[in-house]
Amino acid sequence: MRFLKFTIIFAVLAFGIYYISASYMQDSKTYTYQKEINYPIEKVFPQYNNLQNFKNWNSFFKDQKNLKYSFFTPYEGLNSTLSWANENGKNEGDLSIKFSEPNKAIRYFWFRPNENFPTVIEVKFKKISTDKTSISYLVKTPKVPVLYRPFHVVSEKFFTENISSSLANLSNLLSNKVDKEKRLARLKFDSVMVENQSNAILLGINVSTSNKKDALIKNIVLNYNKVKNYLQTDLQKESDEFGFPIIITDPNNLKSKDISYFIGFPLSKKVNISDNNFIYRYLSTQKQLVIYYKGDYFGRLRAIQKLNTEAKKQELRTGQLHETFLENPSETGEETLKLALEIL
Incomplete structure (x- = not known):
């Protein structure tokens, strides 16, 4: 009985000391x-x-x-x-x-x-x-609360x-x-030139969307963030482990009501992926007709027309259009783009 009383008194004193100490925190x-x-x-x-x-x-x-x-x-x-x-x-x-x-x-x-x-x-x-x-x-x-402050x-x-x-x-x-x-x-804008495309592995997604002026760039920004988020969160890739985002599309559909495109980021090597929404796309070495463009996204059509005009002038057969964003795509600001037509 005496031990029990001692234990209770000790517990009360200990709690009192703890409470007083915690209350001063x-x-x-x-x-x-x-x-x-x-x-x-x-x-x-x-x-x-x-x-x-x-x-x-x-x-x-x-x-x-x-x-x-x-x-x-x-x-x-x-x-x-x-x-x-x-x-x-x-x-x-x-x-x-x-x-x-x-x-x-x-x-x-x-x-x-x-x-x-x-x-x-x-x-x-x-x-x-x-x-x-x-x-x-x-x-x-x-x-x-007082009792939780020490923790x-x-x-x-x-x-x-x-x-x-x-x-x-x-x-x-x-x-x-x-x-x-x-x-x-140091880039030379609005001048058409020929460049070499190296082998590349792109990880991205296929998209179909409205080709209206504002709707398209909003959709691009959304899917840019979607792919980038997957790279950085699910695949744990640092920003220096992937390249500039690239859109690949059919240049003949640029004035259609709807448009389909692939958007992806270059990787140094293929890694296993578990999400079926994302796919790999492989680029082979080839020559491209290139122009660098800076301005609003819709205005890029004038630069692409320059590529088409030069291709016809040189009697070149061309393939798909590659749009590389050298700055993050923006819904409201200027875009800095490398526009390239595949030379077949």
């Missing part, structure tokens, strides 16, 4: 971090606003190779969502964009398993100069180290993009 925490990055705000912001881009350089995701990702439309901006699971399919978290003001600010909600309220991550962007951007983070953890400690070090290494990754990624842009700047 903050119910939530706020962390801040600020750094300047030597790239223009117009290049930096899209890497945060598109969660497919965000996953590729953020260290939290980049350092965990066994995670499986799911992206939900819209793929960028307000209400876009990224979900990830472990190799057994158990959900490990969700990240959503709940506020997005272009080149100004983004607010993310990060939900962790068994938490009803999110960690809120606010990122603000400030243009310092034409080639420098200030990035400021404000991280707010959710409020935690929900996320250290400031966790966030600051992750942000610091992530920004280093982002700098490397943007450096490669700048090099690419310099190469694009």
Whole structure:
């Protein structure tokens, strides 16, 4: 009986000490971090606003190779969502964009398993100069009841180290993009030339859709994201493991009411795929009649007409049309395209 009383008293005292200690712990925490990055705000912001881009350089995701990702439309901006699971399919978290003001600010909600309220991550962007951007983070953890506070400690070090290494990754990624842009700047647009097409393996999908001006480019953007998402989430491919997206279509159907096309990304080698929606397409070595084009997507028809005119002039037999997007396809912006007719 005395032992039982002692046990009860000890348990009450232990609980009291635990409760008092926990009550002195903050119910939530706020962390801040600020750094300047030597790239223009117009290049930096899209890497945060598109969660497919965000996953590729953020260290939290980049350092965990066994995670499986799911992206939900819209793929960028307000209400876009990224979900990830472990190799057994158990959900490990969700990240959503709940506020997005272009080149100004983004607010993310990060939900962790068994938490009803999110960690809120606010990122603000400030243009310092034409080639420098200030990035400021404000991280707010959710409020935690007294008894659970000792088990929900996320250290400031966790966030600051992750942000610091992530920004280093982002700098490397943007450096490669700048090099690419310099190469694009050297392209000679609107001039017809002959180039050699090397052997290539493309992974993509076949599509049939309306050929109306706005409907077509929207459909292309949708399927571009679909294939890219499959490469990066299901096949775990990094962005440097596949090439520029290519559309292959019959040039005789460009003015038809409906159009069919294949859209795919070049891979260095074939890998096993389990989703029957995706197929491989093989390109053999051949000569192509090529023109580089920059402008809205519908305007590419004028450039293609130049190819057809040159082919007739040289009495060439031509095959299918290849449209290579040298920049990500956009519903509203300019497209940078390599347009090529197969020479048979």
